[in-house]
Amino acid sequence: MPPADAAPNTEPGSIPPEIAAWFDARGWRVRRHQQEMLAAADRGAHALLVADTGAGKTLSGFLPTLAAFCPSRLAGAKVLEGLHTLYVSPLKALATDVQRNLIAPIEEIGLPIRVETRSGDTPSDRKARQRARPPHVLLTTPESLSLLLSYPEAPALFAGLRHVVIDEVHAFATGKRGDLLALSLARLQAIAPATRRAALSATLADPDEYRGWLAPWGEIDAVDLVHGEPGAEPEVEILLPREERIPWSGHAATWAIPQLIEQIRAHRTTLVFTNTRFLAEYIFQELWDANEGNLPIGIHHGSLSREARRKVEAAMADGKLRALVCTASLDLGIDWGDIDLVVQMGAPKGSSRLLQRIGRANHRLDQPSEAVLVPGNRFEFLEAFAAQQAVREGQRDGDPFRPGGLDVLAQHVMAVACAGPFREEDLLAEVRSSLAYAWVDETVFARVLAFVATGGYALRSYDKFRRIVREKDGTWRLAHPEHAARHRLNAGIIVDAEMLEVRFRNGRSLGKVEEGFGASLEPGDTFRFAGMDLEVEALKDLELIVRAARRSATIPSYMGQRMPISTHLADRVRTMLSDRAGWARFPEDVREWLEVQDWRSHLPAPGRLLVESFPHRELAYTSYYTFEGWNANQSLGMLVTRRMEDRGLGPLGFVATDYTLIVWGLKPVEDPAALLSPDILTHEFVDWVQQSYLLRRAFREVAVISGLVERQHPGKRKSGRQVTFSTDLIYDVLRKYEPDHLLIEAAWADARARMTDVGRVADVLDRAAREIDHVRLDRISPLAVPALSMIGRENLPAGAADDDLLLEAESLASVAMRVDPVEDEEQDEDEERKEG
Structure with a gap:
């Protein structure tokens, strides 16, 4: 790759005197990592900077741009007009904040650099002017960049681009916004091959994974990894x-x-x-x-x-x-x-x-x-x-990378078509140059093109889904110019989560729950909400229709959605539990809690699954200490209760936390391994997802992102109810006539990865297959108290029922922590036998 902006006879990384003087005037010094980022740019290399907060990461990313406009670097040459640097951030507010902080060095050094922002909040007249006369530096988001690339003037607009700075890359690279940006970067590299990429972050668990994402496919060595100077320990x-x-x-x-x-x-x-x-x-x-x-x-x-x-x-x-x-x-x-x-x-x-x-x-x-x-x-x-x-x-965690979404790829194909005709083989090569889509082959890409062109086999007779057509010479183009305006009005990755209204069939409303919770239910499921046991009759148009349940609720409380504990922290907690010597660092009450648990039962150990069975209030309870997060435990609870039903164990309910799944029923679980065999993910899992509304909800998201269903018409935005109605109709048609449709496949991928956390469920099953510590107890264990006390709790709003919850927990704890005299003597005898 040729050098980007280094002046002739300039040593790569040398700080222009104008910038050095500015640092001196502020009493600052140029950090080592800032100089290394400038050196990488001067060599024409991509770069990933991992540096602590406060290390001047943003200035490090922009230093090559500032240097390129310094008189000492220009050496008398005329300042070129046109877009020189793109700054991409996950938040509009972050771009605005960066603009404020970037203006200071530009004005104080006296550099001829124009800086502007572009997002969904930018007025349309300014957006049009930016395309005709762009600033030198444009601060934007992944979605706005994708829209810019959809205009016919995009090749001219980006022809002189030299730098792309991606801030807070950890915040979105592993998700669908990262997929969209990866495709946009590939497009920019095709338009302006000399463009270099720089990404910034303070929190990366595996920087090499991000180097692979940042680099054109197969060119990870072209990305310099720059570590920031260490800062003060927090x-x-x-x-x-x-x-x-x-x-x-x-x-x-x-x-x-x-x-x-x-x-x-x-x-x-x-x-x-x-x-x-x-x-x-x-x-x-x-x-x-x-x-x-x-x-x-x-x-x-x-x-x-x-x-x-x-x-x-x-x-x-x-x-x-x-x-x-x-x-x-x-x-x-x-x-x-x-x-x-x-x-x-x-x-x-x-x-x-x-x-x-x-x-x-x-x-x-x-x-x-x-x-x-x-x-x-x-x-x-x-x-x-x-x-x-x-x-x-200094240990970090983060979400893993996964293959790019087909719905995002379909949106990108449409954006490219809006910019002008394209050849299939050229666009495929461009798409495959990103790590997220290196897996896409000719067959998969042909399916994506066919979907954008017709909507798929079952929808191809409808003109509204015919968005691109193939010419006799093999090039693809828009079917009608109006599709470009419709695409720009509806394109985007973020699909707002809806709240479902819980109501009886007569119209009486009980309140609202998150759609993610409601989608996991199917007709006949029961849950506790607003102080009542309710049975699901239907989910229709963002309403959860219920009736009074004739039996106690299977899901005993509505807990809402929450972010799960990371795998890294969960592993640390399990290790801490098994490190008895380390308990001395804990408060006395926590230490006592763990000691009684160790004495009465077992403690969860790394690589093993602790399962406890005990009677409570004349029912049989089983606790699974998975530490795999609420979403995975909620999914596992749905699956295990169905399997218990098939085996005649009479399941009555379950409760899930980040750490524990507790299931109870009429009969005790004698063999938990049978309930956790791996085939649960090939049989019961598929049935549950298809019978619940999970797949339907996932389909709505991919239908909106892919452009199949539009959220907005000129001057009017569809309500969430209207979008749901449209996608539900299409979903029913495709499930019946084209079950292998591209978007059904994309919806399944989302349901597995995000909505059910099936990967973490599989981790539980793997541990269960290796080793289960099944302990039979005569009462609740101390470790089960926190989860069991949540039965019957409604978390609307969060924290409002904490007083009642604490009273219930203390009542359970008095049973779990009590040491009976007979037990105490038996324990002493056990210890003597062990010593003998």
Whole structure:
């Protein structure tokens, strides 16, 4: 690859004197990793920078651009007009924040660089002007970049492109937005072969995987891996009750509110992270109720209006807030206000996510970030402790890469067609140059083209699905020019999650649940909601039609959707449980909990599956300690209860947490291995997904992303109900007449990977096949208390039922932790026999 912007006779990586003087004037020094990023650009190499928060990553990415416009590098040459650098971020707000911080060095150095942003919020007249007279630097998102590539002037617009900077690459590279960006990068490389790519992140578990994603396929060695200078180690503490014990169950951690008010009062600005929007609202209200000093406290999450979010963001930037309760909406590198403390309410779920959040405090490399973890229960304490250790050891986790989605590929094919005619073999070679789609062969690509051209065999007689046609010379083009406008109006990857209204057939509404939960149900399933046992009659047009159940609910409580614990943290927790010597580091009540569990039963061990059976309230209970996350345990509960039904065990219900699945019924489970045989994923799993609404929900998403179903018409946007109605009709047609349709295949891939977490379910089955520790008990075990106490709980809003939950947990714990005199003597005799 030829050098990008290095001036003749310039040593690669040499800092132009204009930039060096700017650093000196601020009392800064050029970091080693910043110079290495400039050197990679001067050599024409791609680069991946992994550096701590506060290390100047964004400036590192833009340094080659700034250098290219310095007079010392231009050496008298005229400043070229046209697009020079693209900056791609996962958030519109992040691009706006970067623009603000990038303008300062450009203006202070006096560089002739024009910088603009482009997103869904950009006015249409400015978008048109950007295509005709683009800025030197354009800050955008994956979706807006894809739309830019769909215009006929795209080849001219991007012909002089030299740099693409991808910020916070870990946040989207492994998902469908990453698929779309990978295809756009391949397109840009074909238009401007000299373009070099740079990606930035603070939290990558396996940088080589990201080098493979960033590089053109097969050219991983063309990507330099640059490690940032190490910064100050973060200071991460776990907040514990001063006088009370750590709760047995619950997630809201309301016990900590008085101590949190003290922390907020003692710091300049505190960021309080929660894992769900419900919990954010609940904690915000609890803090306000305890806020006797009327400290200015705000809230920020994705369900708030754009105006409300911008008002809070402006207040943060101006230093007017003492605390802000938020969700993942502020996870990424937005530098607002003078934040000196980060609080994580509840379990962190992953070391990388925690590190990203911690980095929002003291956004400087040489100062330690201060963070406090607030566990809501004892399992969350173990998870917080594991995350604290992982951060100290520099261990990261993250989502694995998977093959690119066919629905995204179909959208990209349509975007290319909107830009102009293309030849099939040329576009296939371009698509295969990205790691995400290197697996696509001629047969698969022909199916994608046939889908975009006709909608598929069962839909080809409808003109609305005929979007591209093939000419006699083999080139493909749009079937009608109006398809370009329709594509640009509807293209995108993010499909908003819907809430399902729960109501009786007579119209009486009981409230709303997340669609992800409702989609896992099928007619006849029962669950507990609004204090009632309900039976599902149907799911229709975003309504879950129910009636009063004639039996107790199989799913005893509506728990809502949540992010699961990462595999890395789950493995750490299992290892901690088996390390009895390490328990000395735990609070006394946690240590006692584990010691009684060890004495009464077993503890989960790495590579093994602990299963406990015990009677409780005249029913037979079985606990599976999987540590595979709520989504996988929920799926496993659905499958295991069906298998129990087939075997006459009379299952009555189950409850799932991140750590445990508890199932109960009329008869005890004598052989848990038989219930967990691997063929459950080839028989019961397929039946469950097809009979529930999971596949139908997955189909709606891929139908929207692929362009088969449009969300918007000129001047009008379809409601979620209208989109669902349209996709349901098409789904029924395809299931009946074309079950092997491309989008049915794509929907199955989504159902397996995202909606059921079937990969983690398979991990449970693998462990069960190797070794099960099946322990039969005469009562509930201490480890089962947190999950069992959640039966009957409705988490709307999150935390609202924590008081009742704690009372139930304490009642169960008194049984689990009680040591009877006879048991005590038998235990002593056992110990004597072991010693003898």
